[in-house]
Amino acid sequence: MAINKDRKKEIYEKVQGILKDSASVVFVNFKGLNVTDTTQLRNNLRDEDSSYSVIKKSLVRKALENYSFKGDMPELEGELALAYGEDLIAPARGVYEFQKKNKENIAILGGIFEGSFMNKEKMLSIAQIPAPQILKGQFVNLINSPIQGFVTALSKIADKKI
Numbered sequence: 252m253a254i255n256k257d258r259k260k261e262i263y264e265k266v267q268g269i270l271k272d273s274a275s276v277v278f279v280n281f282k283g284l285n286v287t288d289t290t291q292l293r294n295n296l297r298d299e300d301s302s303y304s305v306i307k308k309s310l311v312r313k314a315l316e317n318y319s320f321k322g323d324m325p326e327l328e329g330e331l332a333l334a335y336g337e338d339l340i341a342p343a344r345g346v347y348e349f350q351k352k353n354k355e356n357i358a359i360l361g362g363i364f365e366g367s368f369m370n371k372e373k374m375l376s377i378a379q380i381p382a383p384q385i386l387k388g389q390f391v392n393l394i395n396s397p398i399q400g401f402v403t404a405l406s407k408i409a410d411k412k413i
Contacts (some may be wrong), residue, residue, distance in 0.1 A: 254307070254314060259307075262307070266311055269304070270315070272337075273363075274337050274339045275331065275339050275342055275363060276334070277342045277343045277362040278311075278325060278332075278333040278361050279303075279331070279332040279333065279358070279360065280360050281305070281357050282329045282330050284353065284357055287295050291349070292357075296327060296346075299341040299342075299345050300337065300338060301334060301341045302336060304332070311331060320363055320366060320368050321366060322367045323368055324361075324376050326345070326361075331360075334346045339364065340378070344380065344382065349379030351386050362374045364410055376394075391411055
């Protein structure tokens with residue numbers, strides 16, 4: 252369905268705002284994704300303070316012309332949506348987690364991370380970084396491990412002496 256010029260201008264300004272205000276942007280191909288799944292994806296991203304918008308590729312390309320991101324822009328194939336937010340990793344992680352359940356309907360095409368274009372592989376590796384709570388738990392476990400080993404060794408020595 253054709254979009255009139257006023258609506259295109261409004262969408263273009265929205266994309267400009269997304270590119271300006273977001274810490275990271277993920278380019279998503281959503282071919283064959285039904286409304287229920289799209290709503291679920293939006294809700295999952297919203298829980299992580301991220302957003303998801305379907306936007307025409309031509310308007311995204313035109314908006315990207317005004318910014319000088321490092322690297323080469325990834326190929327934007329198929330239907331395009333943007334996942335974005337103020338957290339660097341949350342949009343990519345949210346789409347990646349959803350992609351695990353819907354591999355045939357959604358795919359990460361690339362994105363913008365810390366002022367640089369990222370290809371599909373780089374965005375997928377960024378998306379696999381665990382959530383902050385999990386990283387904190389892993390850190391605590393790492394710190395606790397030597398102490399736990401020391402206590403175990405002391406208990407073995409105490410058992411031998413008894």
